Each structure stands twice: as structure tokens, then as C-alpha cells.
Amino acid sequence: MPYFEIGLCIVGASLFFNAGKLEANAGKADHSVLxxxxxxxxxxxxxxxxxxxxxxxxxxxxxxxxxxxxxMLLTRD
Numbered sequence: 001m002p003y004f005e006i007g008l009c010i011v012g013a014s015l016f017f018n019a020g021k022l023e024a025n026a027g028k029a030d031h032s033v034l035x036x037x038x039x040x041x042x043x044x045x046x047x048x049x050x051x052x053x054x055x056x057x058x059x060x061x062x063x064x065x066x067x068x069x070x071x072m073l074l075t076r077d
Contacts, residue, residue: 009043
């Protein structure tokens with residue numbers, strides 16, 4: 001069983017879920033489940049492509065940057 005890969009998925013999902021909750025505390029909409037789902041999808045795609053833990057981390061950072069850019073574009077005044 002790929003316990004390490006499952007653990008990486010759980011860690012990524014929980015971090016993104018908590019980040020969504022933190023943003024919701026700042027008065028914004030709560031997208032924590034969406035963020036966690038995107039993290040799991042990113043993890044599965046990265047690990048299915050044969051990436052190790054380092055490339056998995058790079059993929060999670062890229063997802064965080066994509067979410068930040070998307071939030072900036074959607075909340076323009």
C-alpha cells in the first residue's frame with residue numbers, strides 16, 4: 001500500500017482546508033472544502049505522474065499561487 005502517498009494527500013488537504021478557514025475568518029466566503037478538494041486532485045495527479053515528495057510539494061505551492069492569483073482577479077475593485 002502506498003501509505004506515504006496517502007499521507008501526503010491528507011497533509012496537503014488539511015493544510016489547504018485550514019487555509020480556507022483562515023481566509024473565511026477574514027470576512028470572505030468559506031471555500032475550504034473547494035481548496036482541500038483541489039489539493040487532493042493536485043496530489044493525485046502529481047503522484048500518478050510519478051512525482052516524488054519534492055515535486056508534490058512544488059505542485060502544492062503552484063496550486064497555492066494559482067488560488068492566490070484567482071482570488072486577486074476575482075476581487076478586483
